[in-house]
Amino acid sequence: MLPSVLIMLTDIAIWFLPLSLDLPVDRVSAKLTLLLAFSVYMLILSDSLPPSSTKCIPLLAQHFLCCLMFLTTSLMESVFIVYYSSWNPYPWTLLFLTNFLNRSAMRMTFMRNGIF
Incomplete structure (x- = not known):
């Protein structure tokens, strides 16, 4: 549980990175690395947890699903912001x-x- 909280706090801290004009991909690459780290953490954790029934979803799985959705949404927002900040029509x-x-x-x- 602690690694997922640390990953989420790091994702929030990445929002405070400056949006530089010479390297605008830094924010997106950092968020993509966090998404990859969270996916690896979920894979490692799924091997150590006992299997659950198909009718109910454990609370821990719901927490990880919400965190994964938050990370994905945050990544899409960053891509949108980086793209439109450097867009020159x-x-x-x-x-x-x-x-x-x-x-x-x-x-x-x-x-x-x-x-x-």
Whole structure:
């Protein structure tokens, strides 16, 4: 139980790492390493625990499932943050998006008024 708590505290501490422009992958690689460490810990622990029945899930398994979901969600959020912090759109993409959104807004207006 203590290793899972330490892994979760380390995952929370990784959020305070600076998002540097020269190496933006550091945060993601650290979280991926934590996810791998937690998976290995779960494999080691599953060999030492007795098998349970199929009708009930033990409390320890529920704890590990919640921790795994938290780590995975945290990793996806970090990937999203790193990707959009370094995203620099080209001018033609912005022009295309504004034209597309403008046309779709006009269509919606025409559809509501019964013109189109």
